[in-house]
Amino acid sequence: MPEGHCFRYAAGPITLEPHAPEAVDTAERLEGRWLYGGLLYGHFGHFLCETTSRLWALDHVGEVDGIVFLPKNQMTHERRHFRHHLPFFAAMGLTEDRFQIRAPQAPVVIEELALAEPGFGIGDMIEGRPDFRAFMQANLGRDVGPDGPENIYISRSQLPSKRGSVLLETLIEKRMEDAGYTVFHPQNHDLAVQIATYKAARRIVSLDASSLHLAAMIISPETRVAILNRGPTNNIDDYIAQFTRWQGRAPTRIEAVKGVWYPEGRRLKKRETHATLDLPLVCKALVAGGFLPKGTTWRAPTDAQLNSAVAAMSDRMGQPLQFLSGKK
Structure with a gap:
């Protein structure tokens, strides 16, 4: 059915029309009523934007026994697809004691399946349909109160090097800490802590990142957000559009990329580059946006600091790096 397709871009679905499976006498039968969830992603950012996109329909389709997803990959045990996402479903009130999650690895027969349009996604779908925004804002972390510092800097410095980031982010962290910010590494905290921290924050500064x-789904409308572009992708556009729609105002956008580093002799993969930022320009933009006190200035890193950072990243990636000037 066309309603079962999954989308990422406006050009067309990322799913293919399937061939009918061969009749299987021993096919598992899922009794009851189920919501079709679309494609189940392991990556948290894609999970948030694409796997959750049909949950809004739970407000409209009546009681269901659970959600059935298409598994993105084949695994021996289907639970491996979603066990690390169970805290998210629990944070929505969809706990395992009353709500089943399935990602079948073989054909199943479902007694009744509710199909709904995706209400969220990346690119053209990043703002979310009103039903989706209302559902998430009413349910996500509904039992989690605000708990954390008022000023946070969301860091990528402890993520694997292949994820891409900026060089000398630890220098940015130090300067933000000097200004009274707490450095926050989301991947080091469980979902409840992440939700509580974002709810408590009144200023958030971050590189563009899936966190x-x-x-954007849960912060207060009064919270001020600044986002630093970290490279040659256009991912920052999605974050700007999402915050603008969900929060009712645009974040401060900071463009300060001087160039990017990537493995020598290889094709540039935009998501895996490491940028150098114009730190005095970053500081100027943060002061202008009210994120740093007036009169605050940042010095540019020395050549020795930059060379050391490039060498360290080269060691982490196991190959020399080359530089591409400007935002391409």
Whole structure:
């Protein structure tokens, strides 16, 4: 059915029309009423934007026994697809004691399946349909109160090097800490702590990062957000659009990329680059946006600091790096 297709871009679905499976006499039968969830992603950012996109329909389709997803990959045990996402479903009130999650690895027969349009996604779908925004804002972390510092800097410095980031982010962290910010590494905290921290924050400064999708869903309308572009992708556009729609105002956008580093002799993969930022320009933009006190200035890193950072990243990636100037 066309309603079962999954979308990422406006050009067309990312799913294919399937061939009918061969009749299987021993096919598992899922009794009851189920919501079709679309494609189940392991990556948290894609999970938030694409796997959750049909949950809004739970407000409209009546009682269901659970959600059945298409598994993105084949695994021996289907629970491996979603066990790390169970805290998210629990944070929505969809706990395992009353709500089943399935990602079948073989054909199943479902007694009744409710199909709904995706209400959220990346690119053209990042703002979310009103039903989806209302559902998430009413349910996500509904039992979690605000708990954390008022000023946070969301860091990528402890993520694997292949994820891409900026060089010398620890220098940015130090300067933000000097200004009274707490450095926050989302991946080091469980979902409840992340939700509580974002709810408590009144100023958030971050590189463009998938953790911002969660923050945009739950922060206070009064919270001020600044996002630093970290490279040659256009991912920052999604975060700006999401916050603008969900929060009712645009975040401060900071463009300060001087160039990017990537493995020598290889094709540039935009998501895996490490940028150098114009730190005095970053500081100027943060002061202008009210994120740093007036009169605050940042010095540019020395050549020795930059060379050391490039060498360290080269060691982490196991190959020399080359530089591409400007935002391409």
